[in-house]
Each structure stands twice: as structure tokens, then as C-alpha cells.
Amino acid sequence: MLLPHGYEGQGPDHSSSRVERFLQLAAEDNLCVCNPTTPAQYYHLLRRQAVGRIAKPLVVLTPKSLLRNPAAASTRNDLAKGGFKAVIDDPQTKGKMKSGPPDRVVFVSGKLFYDLEKARIDSGKKSLAIVRVEQLYPFPAEQLEPVIERYKGCEDWVWAQEEPANMGAWQYIRPLFEAHFSLPLTYHGRAASPSTATGYSHVHKQQQQQIIDSVLGA
16 A cells, blocks of 8 residues: 655645554564665555565555655666665675764665755765665564664664644554664654644644754754
């Protein structure tokens, strides 16, 4: 099931697939919920589903803006080789750990990654690692473990999301990080809200920029 999900400034009905509800329904391995950020990830996810490696219904969050975002691209080699990755570590930090861990590790799921990545490049901020959680359920503890081990020594761990604090993956993901890794996460995202999104484009842009500035420590 493909569900539009991503804060594009188009109002509540266009912003949220109510992923928090599917995460509640997914208890006892009832569903698989994924938020792929590249064409190759989407392709390999569908291949995995087709061959029956995950024998349960698949819910895929599909942000509309990634269809036209040139940064959300894959090479032929990405499509031809490999498989779906439940977690994607930050390629910008590979080979750069000799000077110690980053000042902050940010876990994110979905299109917000590209906003944060662009802001990181524009700001020149280097001591920041952005890790993508591409599969929300089942919780990819095994794939997250080596990533967290790699950044041990970092004292600032963050979960960033576009959704309000009472929606999205935050309430689901926080206790799992604490239970599996004894890792408390700091929340960076919209405040709790009765509505999935504002109906005003200028307010949406302000909120989105506030999230980005907060994550980057601006």
C-alpha cells in the first residue's frame, strides 16, 4: 500500500498518512512499514516483498516531492546490485572518525533527510551525522546496533521528524531506542498539534525552517 506522506506545505490532507496509526496496528509483526528515500531503496523494497522474504502486508510512505528532487536519485549500479537497507548510515562521515565522534547524531526517516543534508552542506557544519531509518516496523535493531556503536562517545543523540510530536514515529521510536540501546533521544520537530499540518504555506515554511535550524544548532 503506497501512501502519500511528507510535509510539502499543502495542508493537513496532503501531509500525513497517519503513520503513527499504522505503527500501532503493526504490533506482533502484523505489518511492515517503510519510508524509502531513494529509487533504489524503493525498487529493492518491492523486490523483497515480491519474493516473500517479509510475508506480511507492506505499507510504504511516499513523499511527492522526492519524485522531482534531483538529490533523491540512484545510479544503475544501485539498482542492479545490493538490496533494501533498513538503515542507511551517513556517507559523509565515513573515513572521518579519526578525530573523534560527531558532536551530534541525528536519526531521521523520510524526506526530511534531504532538507537536513542541504542545510548541512550550505552551513558547512561537519560535526553532524545524519542516519536514515528506512524501515520503521519491524524495528531494525540489528541494523542500528553497528551504527550506534560506530558513533559511541557522542553525547547528543537526536530524533528529527516533520510531524507534530504526538504524531509520526516519535512516540513509537523513543522507547525502542531506550529499551534496545539505553539511548535517550532528544526530539526535534513540530510541537504537538490537534491537526496534522497547518493550512498556511508561510507558516509551514517557518515551521520547517525551525526544525532544520534546531537540528543544526543554528
